[in-house]
Amino acid sequence: MSNMELINLILIPLYIISIAASLYIIHAHKAYFNERFKVGVVSVFMLAMLFFLIAYTFKMFIVLLIRAAAAFGFGSAELDVWLHYGWTLSQVGTTAGLVSLAWLTWNKRYDLFLILRKADREPEK
Incomplete structure (x- = not known):
């Protein structure tokens, strides 16, 4: 077994586990977001x-x-271009998310809320 095959054997399952873990976290917080969007106020x-x-x-x-295409030989020049576009887009998103989280943490602003809509109120008399 070559070094690259061993690396693929280690990395591909780790990537799958990372995807599964992040999907689980997103799913686990689904109820929170459903409730908060329904109320119209959500934590930044x-x-x-x-x-x-x-x-x-x-x-x-x-x-x-990218790793599977290299390991299993189904890559092509066109797929490589699209994967690099996807990688760039996802890097912009992860960087923006991390910068936002870092800024909120640095400012200790865990209590900021975004008001999506005004709460339904009875007209004042």
Whole structure:
């Protein structure tokens, strides 16, 4: 077994585990987001976390495809171009998510909330 085959044997399962873990986290917080969107107020920190995780999951899926194409020989020049576009887009998303989370953490602004819509109120008399 060559070094590259051994690396693929290690990395491909790790990428799959990373994708599964991030999908689980997103799914586990689904109830929170459903409730918060229904109310119309959501934590900015949680939104940044969700944005980061979605971008990270997409990024891991892209790198899994890059590694699998190399390992199993189904790559092509056109696929390589599209995977690099996907990698670039996902890197922009993960960087934006991390910068947002870092800024919120640095400013200790865990209590910021985004008001999506005004709560239904009875007209004042």
